[in-house]
Amino acid sequence: MASIKTHQLNFLGAAQEVTGSCHLVETGGKRYLLDCGILQGEEGEDQKFDFDPAAIDAVILSHAHLDHSGRLPRLVRGGFRGSIHCTEGTARLLPILLKDALSLYLRDLDYENLRRERAGHELLRPEYDDLDVERTLDLCEPVNYGVTQAVGPGLKLLFHDAGHILGSAIVELHMGQGDTARTLVFSGDLGNPDTSLMPEPTQLRHADVVVMEGTYGDRNHRSFDDTIVEFEQVLAQAAADGGNILIPAFAIGRTQELLFQLGLMYHQGKLNGWRVYLDSPMGGAVTEVYDQMCHDWHARDRALMSEYRSRTLSEFLPCLTITASVEESIALNRVKSGAIIIAGSGMCTGGRIRHHFKHRLWQKNTHVVFVGFQAQGTLGRILVNGVKKIKLFGQEIMVRAKIHTLGGFSAHAGQQQLLNWAAAFTSNPRFYLVHGEPEALQTLAKALWSQHQIEAVVATRGSGVHF
Incomplete structure (x- = not known):
């Protein structure tokens, strides 16, 4: 007898693209969203929903990154009043991300409206505001990893550690009963086991349907040990040049990973003469959350911290200064040498790193170190590609700095790690x-x-499956 199919899954985002994660699950007469992320690089019409937000009963959030969470305030503005289920780590990071995203959105909107006003065009109204952000945060219901939670009629949820960033989760959904009982697993973003701080992604054994990410499905990362050796070589070269090092880094995950690795180098005597500056208010706030939730770190790295009697990343890296104010950031321009400046944004599309480029990119003894993927069209990608001149803040700046890329810091699983995770399922x-x-x-x-005889379908946006 054919199996009864009473559950439906629709792919509404991050289908053959790496942003806008959003999938609709319908079961037991209710509608649930897996993630509600922004399509980064898109605006206006592209951020609108293909459904009525008020008809969604709950959101299940894999983690806090904006391409998985960024449209939540718009969902609330559209009438969503259900619960948002997430881990404790995600609940703590979400206020930082959503408030920062709103600030940037309103700044860009003001700039656009100024341009429209001068041209005599109609002004744009904000699609969401701070009240929508606060309402979003009030709807969050955090739960620990491995704890079964009832979400709706015949729907139970478990979160497992995805090892991607603090609070990142693999979502396991149990729906229906008897002949209609099904298990759906959504990987969220799977972490890179070779990097520091986060544990290895949890391997699950049973599911009827698996929705798996494939960001790096076509390649493996460079060896992490080789990456650290290369990083040490850059430090030596910059010291010999009597210069400074600029590192564009994302505030969540990558920044904390860098602070930890620099802490190890400090205790190994490899940072003599260097000062490290975290020039990112958001990065500083996120680092505090990481420190508060160090119980979710990899046990190996917690042990290393304890060995050096360090309770926080700042204690582990004594030569670290966190520059919160604009004045402190500007003062870094006077540092002639020996500074490692970590600043956002990771792809140099905004943030304080652009100001440091303005003051240092033309200096031959400056070294710029990229530790993450640089998307096509971003300033980071342009610099990696070897451009000799850029325009910043209305000025033309020569690029005389030495540009380096370190390939092993990715927070995403590489191809072989994805294959290993998928092969663990026995059902x-x-x-x-x-x-x-x-x-x-x-x-x-x-x-x-070819490797595991697993038949996988590449999801297309708007498509749906019954199970």
């Missing part, structure tokens, strides 16, 4: 691949079949 589930560019997902699908 022969149906696989759907999301959160990756088309070529990466197609390559991953072929590798899943």
